Amino acid sequence: MANIFGSSKKDGKADGSNPGTPRQSEDNSRPQPTGRNYDSREPDERTRLLPQQPRPPHQDGYLDPDDPAVSPYNLWSVRFTRYLTVLFLIITFLWWVLLLVCIFVSPPGMHSRGSGFFDFSYTTLTAGNLLVALLFFSAPSRAMRVSTGIVAFVLLVDMILILAVPRVRSEEGGVGIASVVWAVVMSIWCIIADRIVAWGKREEEERLTGRPETRRTVREWLAVLIATTILVIYIIIVILTTATLILRSIDAGLPFAGxxxxxxxxxxxxxxxxxxxxxxxxxxxxxxxxxxxxxxxxxxxxxxxxxxxxxxxxxxxxxxxxxxxxxxxxxxxxxxxxxxxxxxxxxxxxxxxxxxxxxxxxxxxxxxxxxxxxxxxxxxxxxxxxxxxxxxGNPGRGFVTWGWGVLSPLGVTRIGGALFKGRTREDRVYGRSAxxxxxxxxxxxxxxxxxxxxxxxxxxxxxxxxxxxxxxxxxxxxxxxxxxxxxxxxxxxxxxxxxxxxxxxxxxxxxxxxxxxxxxxxxxxxxxxxxxxxxxxx
Missing domain, CATH: 3.40.50.1820 (Alpha/Beta hydrolase fold, catalytic domain)
Structure with a gap:
């Protein structure tokens, strides 16, 4: 049997190939993997039929989807969107600090006839919206866009209520109106920014990998889950704020003597x-x-x-x-x-x-x-x-009062009293719920x-x-x-x-x-x- 295949095991050659290398296919048109050594032993049940080989990094000019170079940040429009979002967050934070100061000391031209807690609440929510957009900037999702859209819609309702009811408009003043308008605009901006990132991500995947990526990593799914959960909490907050604002609008019509x-x-x-x-x-x-x-x-x-x-x-x-x-x-x-x-x-x-x-x-x-x-x-x-x-004048009492004031736009007690305890406008304006x-x-x-x-x-x-x-x-x-x-x-x-x-x-x-x-x-x-x-x- 020494020369049946035209070669001998002694010199380890088969069809002119070197030992330890796979035998060349008779069809030279098929590309063969290179750079791997395979055992010349007889195949058994543990032998793979096809060699395991990762996708070549530069095969046909495309990159692996997990390559760090595949990023929406490659696009100047995405980077510019992020810079603008950071700028808006800085502006919102400065406005938030100013409103916090106004609760304790009113600068000239910054006094509102109302409590000042509503505009502070709207600005806090705006900062939270922008912060979520930045923290999860590279993981856009439809769930985040839908959640932010609901927040923007409810805030738009709040803006209309404040502008439509004269008494509420007078109490909020220019500061409160500016705060709610800014909250609406920034919510819409967060939706736009998320769509721009989603577009950029898809564009770069098609350009660098040959196809848009349909899968997400565990890290991306976790980011989407956390962001959506936070935004759902924001939705609950703005709904409660709107309900409180509706009660304020109803109470504004309560007649009074004098x-x-x-x-x-x-x-x-x-x-x-x-x-x-x-x-x-x-x-x-x-x-x-x-x-x-x-x-x-x-x-x-x-x-x-x-x-x-x-x-x-x-x-x-x-x-x-x-x-x-x-x-x-x-x-x-x-x-x-x-x-x-x-x-x-x-x-x-x-x-x-x-x-x-x-x-x-x-x-x-x-x-x-x-x-x-x-x-x-x-x-x-x-x-x-x-x-x-x-x-x-106890500091602890003051801090507790301030804390309840910050939470007052949620109106949990007032809403619950109106729905389940029969609290009336009189109760809320000057009575037991005042x-x-x-x-x-x-x-x-x-x-x-x-x-x-x-x-x-x-x-x-x-x-x-x-x-x-x-x-x-x-x-x-x-x-x-x-x-x-x-x-x-x-x-x-x-x-x-x-x-x-x-x-x-x-x-x-x-x-x-x-x-x-x-x-x-x-x-x-x-x-x-x-x-x-x-x-x-x-």
Whole structure:
């Protein structure tokens, strides 16, 4: 058998080939793989029928799809799109920082009559949209484009609502309108950028690999999944924001007594209303505590007017409460007192006055009393003492208030209350749900920020210049005086505010809002009658 195939195993040659090399095919037209050594042993079940060989990197001039050179960044249009997206993100971040500062200090021309939390929310969402577009720039997908398109559509609805409702448009102002318009434009830009990258990726794959790539790597699938999940969260956020904006639009049509008067150089307006006819007797001027006057404090005064204890009374809403706009930041109790004086002047109300206040409102009334003539009496219901302002000026309390304010555009509590608890427009504007609104939270934050600085100095100065002949009544909560000894001592100190104390009453079972108990209302009405009687002797 030595020469059956024309060769011998001894010299290892077959058809003139060298040992260890595959035998040449008789058809020389078929290209054969080169550069590999194959065993000359007899084939068995473990022998591959065809040699495993990777795709040649430059076969027919094409690259492997996994080659790093196959990238949409090869195209100047894709690179330019990325540069623009980075530029838009920088602009948005600078605007975001400016709006964050405006919550605490209002630069000239940047004040909005609303809370400022909506425009901050829109800008935060815009920054998030652009950041997602940059982080997942090289992994475009239809899911991302559809999700961003939904965000853009809902933001467009928000923009239309803000522009269409006069009250909401006035509260948001130029800053809020610019923020929502920028949010819409940037959402559309993110869709355009994603499409440009998808086009560039397809173009480069066709040019460098010979065909568009239909598969994705695990890393690309993971990027698409994360980006889409984030965008779905954005969709939920904008839907909640839109629902809150719809509630704001509905609440804007709630009628109110009295009128709104522009103050502080027409920067914002405050609500003021008066009940009764002008007589020779002093007008009672109400200053509510930690909630709007209309919630329940004014109801007590209305009952006193109906039964003839008083002839006339006026009440107002401090900036940010009920129908009043938010004031520029910072805003102190003394600034509220000045705003009240200006509103009364614009309304043609000249006094004389008997001031009835509660809680934090007593700080405002004391400053008003010291700065205005015509005050014939001062009645304080469980008032806040200036030495206890640190309780509302606590940094932790301020941070929590700011946090709730940032979340207020989502309106989870307000939406849930409207859908499942039967909360009405009255509840949201001045009632039991008013404390969840952005304007109210902004007002409380303003009170917190300056409590131990501007407000404390103003109320301390007012004590030094307060007329010693002004009749004073203090009505305190028995419950609070029992559980808080410091509060009781400060109540007693306020009873010595002037030399004309008419009485200090501690209502045994009354809470901080003394007028919510029958005994508390009786004591307050009796003491108010004493003040009216004392004022008539002047």
């Amino acid at each position: 009128d709104r008067y522009p103050v502080d150089g027409d920067k914002y307006s405050v609500h003021l209303s008066c009940v009764g006819n002008t007589t020779s007797a002093p007008t009672v001027l109400l200053e509510a505590g930690e909630e709007p006057s209309e919630y329940d404090f004014e109801h007590w005064a209305y009952a006193a007017w109906q039964n003839g204890t008083i002839d006339r009374y006026c009440y107002w809403d401090r900036p940010g409460y009920a129908w009043s706009d938010n004031a520029p930041s910072p805003h102190s109790a003394g600034m509220s007192a000045d705003a009240l004086s200006e509103a009364l002047a614009r309304a043609g109300e000249e006094g004389p006055w008997i001031l009835v206040s509660a809680g934090y409102g007593s700080i405002v009334s004391r400053i008003f009393s010291s700065r205005q003539r015509g005050v014939r009496g001062l009645m304080m219901v469980d008032p806040l003492h200036e030495d206890l302002l640190h309780r509302i 404390h969840t609104g952005g304007k109210f939270l902004k007002a409380r934050l303003q009170e917190n920020l300056v409590a131990e600085s501007f407000t404390q100095r103003e109320v301390s100065q007012s004590r030094n210049i307060q007329s010693a002949n002004t009749p004073v009544v203090v009505v305190s909560s028995g419950i609070k005086c029992r559980i808080d000894d410091e509060w009781r001592r400060k109540q007693e100190d306020l009873s010595h505010l002037t030399e004309a104390l008419i009485g200090w009453d501690v209502v045994n079972k009354a809470p901080h809002k003394v007028w919510r108990t029958l005994e508390g209302r009786k004591v307050m009405e009796r003491r108010l009658a004493d003040l009216v009687k004392a004022a008539g002797k002047d």
